[in-house]
Amino acid sequence: CICSAGFYSDDNGHCLACPEGMECELGSSISPNALVKPFLLEGYWSSAEEPFSVYTCNSVDQCPGGFPGEACGPHLITQACAHCSSGYILIDRTCIECSPFEKSAVLFPLIPVFLGPLGVIAMYLVSAADVEKWRRWPSGIAGMGFVLLNHYQMVNLLNLPNMQAPSTLTGVLDVWRFTSDVMSLFRPPCVGMASFFQSLLLKSLLPVAVFAIFAGTALSSRLVAYCWRKPHLSMDLNRVTSSYFAIVFAFFAAISQAAFTIAKCTPNPSDKWTLTADRSVTCFEGDWWSMLVVGSLAVICWLGGFGALFTWAILTAPAKWHLKSHRMRWKFLYIKFRPQCFFFSMVICGKGMLTNLGFIIFSQSLLQVYWTLTCMALYCGLLAHYRPWRIMQINFVDIAAHLSLIFLGFMLTVFLELDSATERTVGMLSVAVSFTTAVCCLGATAAMLATQLYAPLLTRRSKRIEEVRTAVARLAYLEPERFLHFMDNLIDHDLFAFVSGAQAMPNELLDQELVEQESVRRSRLSQEEEEGDSKEAQAKASMPPPPAAAAAAQSSPFGRIDLDVGDFEMLSPQTFVV
Numbered sequence: 313c314i315c316s317a318g319f320y321s322d323d324n325g326h327c328l329a330c331p332e333g334m335e336c337e338l339g340s341s342i343s344p345n346a347l348v349k350p351f352l353l354e355g356y357w358s359s360a361e362e363p364f365s366v367y368t369c370n371s372v373d374q375c376p377g378g379f380p381g382e383a384c385g386p387h388l389i390t391q392a393c394a395h396c397s398s399g400y401i402l403i404d405r406t407c408i409e410c411s412p413f414e415k416s417a418v419l420f421p422l423i424p425v426f427l428g429p430l431g432v433i434a435m436y437l438v439s440a441a442d443v444e445k446w447r448r449w450p451s452g453i454a455g456m457g458f459v460l461l462n463h464y465q466m467v468n469l470l471n472l473p474n475m476q477a478p479s480t481l482t483g484v485l486d487v488w489r490f491t492s493d494v495m496s497l498f499r500p501p502c503v504g505m506a507s508f509f510q511s512l513l514l515k516s517l518l519p520v521a522v523f524a525i526f527a528g529t530a531l532s533s534r535l536v537a538y539c540w541r542k543p544h545l546s547m548d549l550n551r552v553t554s555s556y557f558a559i560v561f562a563f564f565a566a567i568s569q570a571a572f573t574i575a576k577c578t579p580n581p582s583d584k585w586t587l588t589a590d591r592s593v594t595c596f597e598g599d600w601w602s603m604l605v606v607g608s609l610a611v612i613c614w615l616g617g618f619g620a621l622f623t624w625a626i627l628t629a630p631a632k633w634h635l636k637s638h639r640m641r642w643k644f645l646y647i648k649f650r651p652q653c654f655f656f657s658m659v660i661c662g663k664g665m666l667t668n669l670g671f672i673i674f675s676q677s678l679l680q681v682y683w684t685l686t687c688m689a690l691y692c693g694l695l696a697h698y699r700p701w702r703i704m705q706i707n708f709v710d711i712a713a714h715l716s717l718i719f720l721g722f723m724l725t726v727f728l729e730l731d732s733a734t735e736r737t738v739g740m741l742s743v744a745v746s747f748t749t750a751v752c753c754l755g756a757t758a759a760m761l762a763t764q765l766y767a768p769l770l771t772r773r774s775k776r777i778e779e780v781r782t783a784v785a786r787l788a789y790l791e792p793e794r795f796l797h798f799m800d801n802l803i804d805h806d807l808f809a810f811v812s813g814a815q816a817m818p819n820e821l822l823d824q825e826l827v828e829q830e831s832v833r834r835s836r837l838s839q840e841e842e843e844g845d846s847k848e849a850q851a852k853a854s855m856p857p858p859p860a861a862a863a864a865a866q867s868s869p870f871g872r873i874d875l876d877v878g879d880f881e882m883l884s885p886q887t888f889v890v
Contacts, residue, residue: 315341320342333352334353351378351379352379358383367582368474368578368581368586371473371476371482373406374392387407391594392592395506395592396506399502403486432526432529432530436551436555439558443646447703455648461491461562462565466565466714467717469569469684470684472728474588476727493566512574512603513606515610516570516614519560522556529552551643554640557622557644561645564664576588576589649702650702650805659700667684670687671683677728681721684721689718695714704805
């Protein structure tokens, strides 16, 4: 007797169901002498020692299928074919041999160490502008660069490891990997740092290494200034601090992604969970616990610490804005956004953390993408409402960037596999989403009624109107030169608000004047009509009726009929004919 297709025979001759990720043809058996044995499908891996403990791979290129222990692509090793053998590096899901230059210590770590101080000096030299120049074109170019960097960090987040997309698409998306992992440019695996624990430790300590480069460069400048008796060569610590935190802020999404990596686990057919970023690491077992400690410290120190520090700087800005030292120290937070929207820096940091949290909350790839797209949509709504960027054009670029992310995310879902549980979840979410418009209408109606009927809000509106009247009165007393200087230094958003108000004033005032003039005209006409009716009535009362009219009235069966001009105006031509 042999087992039917979809089953295999164990050592005792019992037919067992073929596990997920394997193919069992008719007569499959695990006997060493069996002619037909179970084999792995594309995208799955198992070891020769535990052939039925199946793990999911990140791509079919890494796991092309085959017999257990033999199902890895060229030069791929370890569990789920997650790493390359020594002397090779994994690029676009394929092992590429490292060049002699990449294997040397020149590319890493010598080049980063030598290029670091040059980068610090360059950032210091371009950070001298104070608040009166923050709306100029150099700041605009820097803002555009920040939006572009943040955009491709989100693209890298959507490039899911288990996405079964064409190699041309994954190759293009992998180009932007450096925006979230700068060290990948220097190929650390080629110099022996190939394990996931080494990679995690390097990413977690990177803010410390960057701080050491900034601090060393600043101290060296002060030493050179002291020895050469040239004080101008000494770096201002406020500007150096702002430059360092500008790097942290620009890569905050990447720092969030690295800190949460250890908690992003995905299930396997073997009922074990492995890291999404490295399938060779089994979650909740062995070395994973020591890695969890490193990741937790990164979350507390970098995300919690930097987040709290940035929040404090934003909250204290109004009280310390007059201090140039404070403005220059926290310039990276203030220069991008208009004063009323300094808080938007924390919105960007929050977006980076929330998008990464979705990969911990959900294990299904489709739900992870939906979570990311929801965060993008909410961010777009905030952008459209507040228009926070100091330079108006960057608002439109930022909105366009996130709209493109939403379209990209929906297109990438084509390459994701769905299971029954995900389909049920998506169905429930679709039902919930269908009611969102009704909920928004109810909320908007309640807000509208509150603003027009709720007394405290009406009082608040009156106070705002009084503030506008006071501000306009103050501007009216400014000398022409001071007024032009004031308007010339406005940021784009405030200037647009002034122009919109100036354009609305003539129309509104003209409408009010026309209403007042029409009201006066109607009142005057009404008064004249009343006076005329009174005089006419007195004249008629003092005059005797004509003899013909009196005789007609006496002969008429209806009695006397009195008509005046107004009565004839109310009669139609047909009435006269009758």
